Amino acid sequence: MKKLILWITLLAIAAPLAASAETINAAGATFPAPIYQKWFEDFHKAHADIQINYQSIGSGGGIRQLTEGTVDFGASDMPMTDDQLSKITKYKVLHFPTVLGGVVPAYSVAGAASLKFSGDTLAGIFLGNIKKWNDAALAKDNPGVKLPNEDITVVHRSDGSGTSFVWTDYLSKVSPEWKMKVGANTSVNWPVGLGGKGNEGVAGLVKQTPNSIGYVELIYAAQNKMEYGSVKNVAGSFVKADVASVTEAAAGAAKDMPADFRVSITNAPGKNAYPISSFTWMLLPDKIDDATKKKSIKDFLAWMLTTGQGNAADMFYAPLPKPVVAKEQKQIALIK
């Protein structure tokens, strides 16, 4: 019995030692967390000596921890601002887009399926200017659909989130009034509506409240089989969000991609591009002192851009378009 206890103790001490791999710490956005976890797990299976720990504490938290130097790399749903970048003096931050996501307008209106929304209409609803479902603007977007003479209940996210950033960023681009009165951020001063916590909070309120409209991530809407509308893009066609139409938005924006990848692709050109799409980024320092750690991180980035992209669509994330991947592969060399 004593021997057994001894062995167990020894094993308990030895097990972590035996598996003592290169540990890389990362923190940030919650939106891509499911695929990041899968990537880090798959990568660990292929490279037993590299272990990446990811804490999904939110984009703001990821940027803060990177600035304070407590993690090896960060992740964010919105690119870092010039102001945030200027606070990091030891090295430059490189943005690596990893996957894409879309944000969709989800609603519950009795008898109205597959509604269509133009950008102006969505901004009008979320500003509180359009108050009824049978408003002329909505009727114009949806010819032939009989909409009820009921008040619209707007639902938005109450917690700060990249989803809100993408949504408000899009509304700022399509509506000057929204840009002036509200603006784009992870949390904003919402003119109207109820706040739900998380995608599940918004979805819960929308499902329960008759005649309501909110916004959730495409992945969330797809996995939970929620009713969501199509949105009018720059080319003038109403597009329903899916993996293909979100990737198309990235392809449309890829031509004018800035060298540092800090780009918003909401309202992107392209005939079938879904207009409320966004990249999500990993934020890496361009100078890593530890040589083995540097190699591990570079290996991971190379793997993520090739093998990793393959399993994005299975998890409802849109993979990066080819030209963006090629550009990012060049950027890996900048990590010194």
Next chain:
Amino acid sequence: MATVAVTAPPESRPRKLVNFWRDGDQITHLVTLLFAASVLLVTVFLVYELWIHSGPSRAKFGFSFLTGRTWDPVAEKFGALPFIYGTVLTSFLALLISVPLGVGAAIFLSELAPPKLSNACTFLVELLAAVPSVILGLLSIFTLVPLMRLYVEPFFKRTFGFLPLFQGPAYGVGYLTAGIALATMTFPFVISISREALLAVPREQREAALALGATKWESTWQVVVPFARLGIIGSIFLALARALGETMAVTMVIGNDTGIHTSLLAPGYTIAAIIANEFTEATGDIYLSSLVELGLVLFALTMVLNAAAQLLIIATTRRGSRQD
């Protein structure tokens, strides 16, 4: 010989120390003093941290932070009034519901109920007190909110619709729903502690009252309850503390709107809820320090209400008979 004489005094000193340590009272005194001091230390450290990290926000907004009514992260303009209002209002509603309910239940359980029933109920009450608030929050979303929207709020609007307190659309979420959710969370505390206080009332008090010809109810209401008053007030303020600081369950049902509304059916916000909601994604120094300052405000609010509690106890003790 001389050397012995010189070395003797240092020998006696450790012995004294040993004697000192052998004295159990001294050790207990020291250890418990340390424990007590740690409470003070943690509180001081908490205030210090909140004070330091809220620096940028205090410098920028000053006292207007307390009276400001906008919360705009884009323009970096922050004011705490809607959250203070929401916190006080929902806590007040929670107490309004849970105190009569809780004290009434405690009186029944300690004075009137047969012991078997009393024990079973007490067990259930303590079980209820241990339910995590996030569970109660989820439960509220899926059961309380639809009930409020479909039945309770339309009833209030029909019956009391002429009052500004019950106007506006019935969303199901709002101050009233949050108050009810908080009440379910706080009333187990009120029952549990009030019952203990009532049970602690000496038997002689009851017997004396009955001997004077009081009925069971008169003895309970006029003798036992006043005697246990301190314990009951204590339970109420513990419930208040819980209501003020409750986060998850409230944010799930209050609607999270940064406005100030008279109607109890309207959506609102509390201090704890907005900190939990926005802290993780807060970027920018002013934004972050404004959230920390909200924490400071909540701390101050709790202090003020606790002080009010003490004053209330002093005031009521003077009027009634002293117990010490």
